[in-house]
Amino acid sequence: xxxxxxxxxxxxxxxxxxxxxxxxxxxxxxxxxxxxxxxxxxxxxxxxxxxxxxxxxxxxxxxxxxxxxxxxxxxxxxxxxxxxxxxxxxxxxxxxxxxxxxxxxxxxxxxxxxxxxxxxxxxxxxxxxxxxxxxxxxxxxxxxxxxxxxxxxxxxxxxxxxxxxxxxxxxxxxxxxxxxxxxxxxxxxxxxxxxxxxxxxxxxxxxxxxxxxxxxxxxxxxxxxxxxxxxxxxxxxxxxxxxxxxxxxxxxxxxxxxxxxxxx
Amino acid sequence: xxxxxxxxxxxxxxxxxxxxxxxxxxxxxxxxxxxxxxxxxxxxxxxxxxxxxxxxxxxxxxxxxxxxxxxxxxxxxxxxxxxxxxxxxxxxxxxxxxxxxxxxxxxxxxxxxxxxxxxxxxxxxxxxxxxxxxxxxxxxxxxxxxxxxxxxxxxxxxxxxxxxxxxxxxxxxxxxxxxxxxxxxxxxxxxxxxxxxxxxxxxxxxxxxxxxxxxxxxxxxxxxxxxxxxxxxxxxxxxxxxxxxxxxxxxxxxxxxxxxxxxxxxxxxxxxxxxxxxxxxxxxxxxxxxxxxxxxxxxxxxxxxxxxxxxxxxxxxxxxxxxxxxxxxxxxxxxxxxxxxxxxxxxxxxxxxxxxxxxxxxxxxxxxxxxxxxx
Numbered sequence: 001x002x003x004x005x006x007x008x009x010x011x012x013x014x015x016x017x018x019x020x021x022x023x024x025x026x027x028x029x030x031x032x033x034x035x036x037x038x039x040x041x042x043x044x045x046x047x048x049x050x051x052x053x054x055x056x057x058x059x060x061x062x063x064x065x066x067x068x069x070x071x072x073x074x075x076x077x078x079x080x081x082x083x084x085x086x087x088x089x090x091x092x093x094x095x096x097x098x099x100x101x102x103x104x105x106x107x108x109x110x111x112x113x114x115x116x117x118x119x120x121x122x123x124x125x126x127x128x129x130x131x132x133x134x135x136x137x138x139x140x141x142x143x144x145x146x147x148x149x150x151x152x153x154x155x156x157x158x159x160x161x162x163x164x165x166x167x168x169x170x171x172x173x174x175x176x177x178x179x180x181x182x183x184x185x186x187x188x189x190x191x192x193x194x195x196x197x198x199x200x201x202x203x204x205x206x207x208x209x210x211x212x213x214x215x216x217x218x219x220x221x222x223x224x225x226x227x228x229x230x231x232x233x234x235x236x237x238x239x240x241x242x243x244x245x246x247x248x249x250x251x252x253x254x255x256x257x258x259x260x261x262x263x264x
Numbered sequence: 265x266x267x268x269x270x271x272x273x274x275x276x277x278x279x280x281x282x283x284x285x286x287x288x289x290x291x292x293x294x295x296x297x298x299x300x301x302x303x304x305x306x307x308x309x310x311x312x313x314x315x316x317x318x319x320x321x322x323x324x325x326x327x328x329x330x331x332x333x334x335x336x337x338x339x340x341x342x343x344x345x346x347x348x349x350x351x352x353x354x355x356x357x358x359x360x361x362x363x364x365x366x367x368x369x370x371x372x373x374x375x376x377x378x379x380x381x382x383x384x385x386x387x388x389x390x391x392x393x394x395x396x397x398x399x400x401x402x403x404x405x406x407x408x409x410x411x412x413x414x415x416x417x418x419x420x421x422x423x424x425x426x427x428x429x430x431x432x433x434x435x436x437x438x439x440x441x442x443x444x445x446x447x448x449x450x451x452x453x454x455x456x457x458x459x460x461x462x463x464x465x466x467x468x469x470x471x472x473x474x475x476x477x478x479x480x481x482x483x484x485x486x487x488x489x490x491x492x493x494x495x496x497x498x499x500x501x502x503x504x505x506x507x508x509x510x511x512x513x514x515x516x517x518x519x520x521x522x523x524x525x526x527x528x529x530x531x532x533x534x535x536x537x538x539x540x541x542x543x544x545x546x547x548x549x550x551x552x553x554x555x556x557x558x559x560x561x562x563x564x565x566x567x568x569x570x571x572x573x574x575x576x577x578x579x580x581x582x583x584x585x586x587x588x589x590x591x592x593x594x595x596x597x598x599x600x601x602x603x604x605x606x607x608x609x610x611x612x613x614x615x616x617x618x619x620x621x622x623x624x625x626x627x628x629x630x631x632x633x634x635x636x637x638x639x
Binding site for chain 1: 290291292294295298323324325328329332352355356358359360363364602603604605606607
């Protein structure tokens with residue numbers, strides 16, 4: 001994977017996501033205590049942190065599913081927690097979300113799952129939708145026959161691919177992935193990673209990944225944000241963050257780094 | 265500029281066919297773009313050059329529509345080339361081109377003929393009955409092993425199930441049977457009044473409530489309430505692989521999940537039927553006093569002399585049998601849940617339908633048997 005080919009040095013450097021001093025509390029427990037960061041257009045950014053540091057919660061707050069106790073989320077120039085229903089619905093068409101286990105609708109076939117965004121958010125004629133759905137399947141590397149299957153018949157990796165196809169249906173500008181490689185075998189995980197990178201490079205997609213997977217970090221990520229004890233403790237290029245002197249970061253990278261590097 | 269010209273423009277320059285893509289090629293404009301392509305009315309040429317110099321934006325859906333159109337007019341890959349695209353658009357076109365298998369229309373759902381569907385339903389029904397049968401066998405074996413090792417019995421779980429099945433159901437059971445008592449006594453009273461046979465309403469209400477209505481209604485309520493809950497609980501556990509975890513820990517899912525529920529419901533249902541008997545008679549009593557001038561003391565006196573003890577006993581003998589059928593069907597359907605949320609819903613529905621049908625079938629069988637035995 002050629003990480004240098006990424007448009008990090010891009011012509012336009014406009015922020016697609018600005019998270020400003022987010023505070024989250026569950027009861028008395030403080031999950032986030034002033035989390036701030038920015039994501040630029042075209043970047044592939046990873047959010048890492050130990051279990052229970054509220055990574056998935058943060059993503060839910062960013063995409064408008066869970067209201068933070070304080071702070072501002074500015075997604076594609078819309079203030080997520082301070083805008084009308086109409087504005088929010090317009091925003092929802094501009095980002096895609098891949099949930100941890102795919103979250104495919106179990107009563108619909110794969111093709112119907114992917115067709116849902118087209119049917120709900122566009123007025124495309126009925127004859128255009130099946131070919132588009134077939135194309136989206138091809139885009140994530142699935143054969144067209146997969147369209148007729150039910151989600152229950154799919155393997156974990158295929159499920160995630162279908163979910164990705166659904167998330168990509170409306171040509172989002174930013175894509176959120178929650179643990180995209182968890183539960184996949186290493187080969188499947190690497191294939192998924194490289195697919196995400198290819199898509200991001202060619203579609204100019206901004207990708208925000210919540211992950212535990214060190215191999216993902218080392219292969220496709222431009223920038224990593226480390227969340228610990230409710231704060232962002234590091235934010236920068238992977239190799240720079242690796243050198244930082246923080247106990248958690250050290251443990252995290254030393255835990256698997258030799259093997260991972262050996263593999264690359 | 266014509267409507268089609270807003271999106272694509274065909275020019276012949278130095279013998280080459282150039283297609284100028286213009287404007288914002290995005291999903292939101294897809295219909296107009298598709299129309300514009302069709303309006304071009306191109307025929308296959310030796311070579312097409314796509315020109316991106318006038319293009320503002322491009323996404324995969326729009327590129328797909330373009331390539332698909334070119335494919336339908338008979339262009340092969342080798343016949344199309346691109347020039348003067350922005351670098352990101354070039355990459356996107358390359359990706360779309362690479363990934364574009366010509367996708368056949370998504371598989372249609374199979375439409376079976378009436379006879380085929382009937383056959384499939386019959387076969388499924390037969391298989392279901394067979395598997396119910398096998399389950400009853402497995403359950404019987406587990407019950408036998410329980411006799412050898414009574415310590416295996418899970419008393420705590422059974423008591424907690426008993427609470428939700430029986431105690432929590434008392435209000436709804438009381439209400440429904442009371443209302444049925446009211447309705448039944450009212451209708452019977454209307455007929456009896458014509459013949460001045462008011463007092464016979466007592467006979468009718470007592471017999472009907474205790475022998476038929478209360479057991480039947482209570483069983484239907486419990487099937488809807490607890491049967492559905494059993495299937496949903498066990499089904500959700502199946503989805504979460506909890507059942508596999510139970511087996512892996514060396515426990516038997518039947519011992520852990522099924523027998524406590526079976527025991528609790530078998531004890532609970534006769535008790536609920538008793539509650540139903542009392543409340544149904546109370547409902548009848550209310551109407552008798554109000555509409556037929558039969559006061560409570562007269563009512564009870566008459567009931568005492570005409571209602572044979574066998575009537576409530578028959579009702580309460582039927583109840584555990586209904587209960588066992590409900591528990592077995594509900595637990596079985598829970599175990600049969602596939603690994604997705606949808607099948608939890610389908611199996612829960614199926615549990616309620618099967619339980620209610622079986623309760624009524626069994627009730628009919630009981631009616632015939634008791635008739636022959638002259639009880």
